[in-house]
Amino acid sequence: MWIGWIEFDLLLGDVHSLKEKRGLLRPLLADLSRRTEVAVAEAGAHDLHRRAVVGVSAVGADLPHVRDVLDRAERLVADEHPEFTILSTRRGLHSSED
Template sequence: MYLGALELDILLGDVRSLKEKRSVIRPVIAALARYGVSVAETGDHDVYRRTEIGVAVASSDVNHVNEILDTCERAVAARPELQLLAARRRMFGPED
């Protein structure tokens, strides 16, 4: 079994409150969840214009894990209301 984790560091557009931040992040998380991954806001909870979203996926095929994480990263990068600053990826395999 392989586990892939993706951390997405995101800068949000014109957001002036935590309530606005949640209204921007909620649809992003919902869209990523459609790919069959576990996804949540994992950092920068109290900062208006920044967030970190964590994505995790497990599969018996390492190539499938990479494809899903690539798809998630591209989906976030394509959203015009935010800017993807960094994406960090970790892979865990049977030997870990």
């Protein structure tokens, strides 16, 4: 079994409150969950208006599948959600054999 994760450090556009931030993040999290079948959550920068850290995780039987799922999640954020600027991404892959 393989476990993979990707963490996005995102810059949000013209956001002036945490309520506006949540309003932008909610559709992104739902879209990632629905279209890539991953677990997703806001994982950091909770008190900053214009920054968000979003974590995505996937589990699969083989490494190529898990990599593909994480790649699709990254493309979805980069290509289909222009309201966010990706400042950085970090990835991790682990086998249950580790």
